Amino acid sequence: MLGSLFGKTTTACPYCYQQLDVAKVAFRCSGRGAPGRPACEEVTDLKLRRVFNDATPVMPAITQRGAVGSPTDANGEPLDVLGRSSATCGSCGGESGVRMCPECHSILPRSLDNDSPLFGLVGVRNSGKTVLLSVLHKELVRNVARRFDASIDTPGGSSGLARDLAQFEADMSGEQGSLPRQTPATGGQKKQPAVYEWKYVNKGKTSATIFSFYDSAGEDVSQQGEAMKQQYLGESSGVILLLDPFAFPENLSRAKERGVGTGANQDTPEGALNGITYMLQTSKKVKRNKRIKTPIAVVISKIDAFFDQVPANHPLRQSSSTDAVFDEAESKTIHDHVAAMVTRWGGDGLLRKLEQEYENFRLFGVSALGAEPEYLSARVNERGVLPLRVADPLLWLMADRNFIQKSDG
DSSP: OOOHHHHOOOOEEETTTTTETTTTTTTEEEOOTTTTTOOOOOOOOOOHHHHHHHOOOOOOOOOOOOTTTTOOOOTSSSOOOOBBEEEOOOOOOEEEEEETTTTTOOOOOOOOOOOOOOEEEEOOOSSHHHHHHHHHHHHIIIHHHHHTOOOOEEETTTTTHHHHHHHHHHHHHSSOOOOOOOOOTTOOOOOOOEEEEEEEEEEEEEEEEEEOOOHHHHHHSSSSSHHOOOHHHHOOOEEEEOOGGGGGGGGHHHHHTTTTTOOOEEEEEEEHHHHHHHHHHHTOOOOTTOBBOOEEEEEEEOGGGGGGGGGGSGGGSOOOOOSSSEHHHHHHHHHHHHHHHHHHHTTTHHHHHHHHBBBSEEEEOOOOSSSBBTTTTTBBBBOOOOOOOOHHHHHHHHHHHTTSOOOOO
């Protein structure tokens, strides 16, 4: 496990992003009572309801409930029994190894350790973030898993954001080709992220890591005050910032020609970066004369709308490699070309900000759909969904953590 390489004592819960020690987790009853004792029944978990507004009946938490005077938390609820691998339910007497987060009571993936990465996907309004996540969800569990001979799935099952993303992708690939609506602002209210477990066999042993994506509205991060409410950013191991190419100054006329919405409230690329930068500097306690160490992948979405500025044989217009490595040389070639495009679009200030504030950043160009959609009707191009390089930013972050190999070509 990667945790042994870094020696961290805590990680963050992949669901609520609160700090978590995997040696001191809570447990949920397995539903199998001890011989001669009745099994527990499903109930509404008060923590799940309070944190995620999820009232779905589940097996009860194993708590220190017992005699009068048993300890309770700030909400008057019995304290959880904490441990590393298992606990005995005081109600039914059954042994359970179903681990869960003490803060939100989400079931923890079995392979979660103290170095499991959390990646935050952030995007300005109209950047196509939900579309990208929906397509990336399918790419991960199919093409990326095949490419790296891995098993990539959602350990929590088809629920929460993972369920929504699968439905959005099905809608886009369906007969109507409907694009998902914009993500509503959360106002700081927690939402369940999409959590993924990546497993592969390394030298005869199964290795695994957990990563999660959180889908916030663009307006949640474009202003410093709102960005500070996004706790997942402060706990993230890497950030993917998705920018709308039509929002750059020199592309506004092209947006108008195509009927792309860039109203007065459209967030600027630099505004989004400023909000994220402030949040990371504050949460990571970055000194004034230091740069942020958290790697950031800056992604230009809808790159298909600007293929006239990319040579036909350029890697940016070609499908990603099928080799089980991240092609570092190719990625740098794409980075350089995207940087030149951003400069041409009037985004040179954004590039300077990245150079001044971040130790490690990379530019990407992706297309979730493969061709421009029908903007006014919010429908996929008649060619269907043909994604281009949507997994590259994530794979760069994974390669940066040495979870997958890099190749200089």
